[in-house]
Amino acid sequence: MNQASSPIRTTAHVRPRVSYRPADTARALLQASGTLALFDFGAAATSDDPRWLHVPLHAPGAQPAPLELWQVDAAVEYGREGDVQWSCGGGWLFAALTIDERDHGGPQPAAEHAYTQLCAFLETRPQRHVQRLWNYLAQINEGEGDAERYKQFCAGRLQGMRDFFQQGFPAATAIGHRSDRPLLQVYCLAAAEPGERVENPRQMSAWRYPRQYGPTPPSFARAMRLQGDTSLAISGTASITGHASQHHGDLEAQLTETLTNLRTLLRHSALPECFGQNDPLKIYVRHAEDAEAVEDFLQRHVPDAPHLLLLGDVCRRELLVEIDGWRFA
Structure with a gap:
């Protein structure tokens, strides 16, 4: 595992770093x-420190997943x-909530x-x-039609x-976990300055998805460019063009x-089309048996990028893998 740190640059503030430890x-x-x-993945955190968050996702295989660390050069x-x-x-600012759906009556009220x-x-x-949001919920694909979780x-x-994001949605990820508790976890990275939302010309903006994807379209931008910098916070990205899933059942093609x-x-953000040692990626894989093939693909195509591989359900049943992360200029 490459454990290089990754600077998040702004013009007015110290630079946070993201690394795997x-x-x-x-x-x-x-x-x-x-x-x-x-952030730890798999083994429940035992600290009351508000900076430590247990994420109910696991690495494939017997080895525990690395920790994810955010640091700043400031008190x-x-x-x-x-x-x-x-x-x-x-x-x-880091902020997080972990909600038990049973206390609120299901995924929507939670x-x-x-x-x-x-x-x-x-x-x-x-x-x-808010620059970036992460959402993890149990059994994300359960239910049919508009009743899907x-x-x-x-x-x-x-x-x-409500109207908090009336100027536009931030980058985001939504992934299903397999915990036996119906937990909803939401956390974010926010800043004192706004970022710039970025869309992908190959993909329809998520908030414009047609009715077939539900009565309420997803609420996120494809990426967020940090204020005064060309670095990108990249949303969960999968095998979708326009609004349609591609390559059903074919992991390599996806x-x-x-x-x-x-x-x-x-390229649309005027950045080189590559990921290097300062660009951490997080890969969510639906099936544990696909982990080896995913690792092989990463080594062939993005060998220098630090990456964290986790088991998780992508929001569409037919999608086998999703990738999010950072591209630091």
């Missing part, structure tokens, strides 16, 4: 200077407010509650400009957002289409 270093990382957030404050755990430093709480918290902060989540999310979408996004 060994799974057994959590305690030391929390004690390190400038730790803004720490970090942190705390809890209602359901929100948060930290901030150097003009940047999503509405989570986004209502998150947006209300952000409204009180100088770092209120992902479609219910989309409806509740938009209701909870990976190739996904990488074409990513490179097109870079």
Whole structure:
């Protein structure tokens, strides 16, 4: 695993870094200077530190997934407010909520509650400009038609957002986890300055999807360019052109289409069409038996990029893999 750190540049603030670290270093990382957030995958966190978030996704195979670390070159404050755990430093903010759907009556009211709480918290902060959102929910593909859990989540999310994102949606990911608890987890990276939303000319903007994808279209931009910089926060990207899924059942073709979408996004942003050692990627794979083939594809096509491979369900049943991450100029 390549563990290079990745600078997030702005003109007015210190630069956060994103890196992957060994799974057994959590305690030391929390004690390190400038730790803004720490994410573990698979083994439940045992700390009450608001900067530490357990994400209910697992790596394929027996080895634990690396930790994901966000750091800033500044003093970090942190705390809890209602359901929100948060930290901030150097003009940047991490905020997260973990909601049990059983306390709210299902995925739609849980999503509405989570986004209502998150947006209300952000409204009180100088770092209120959301650059990137992550959403993880249980059994994302369960249900048929408008009763599918992902479609219910989309409806509740938009209701909870209200007019907070009236200037445009940030980059985002939504993936299904396999925990036996119906947890909804939402977390974000926000800044004191707004970013610039970027769309992919090969793909229809998600908020314009036709009715066949549900009564409420997904609410995200394909990427976010950070203010005063050409670095991109890249949304979950899959084998979709226009609004239609491509290459049903063909993992290699889906990976190739996904990488074409990513490179097109870079080209449309006037960036070189490559991912290097400063560009961390996160890959969500539906089937554990596909992990080896995905690793082989990554080594052939993006060998230098740090990557984290996790088992997760993509929001469309026919999609086998999704990739998100950062492209740092």
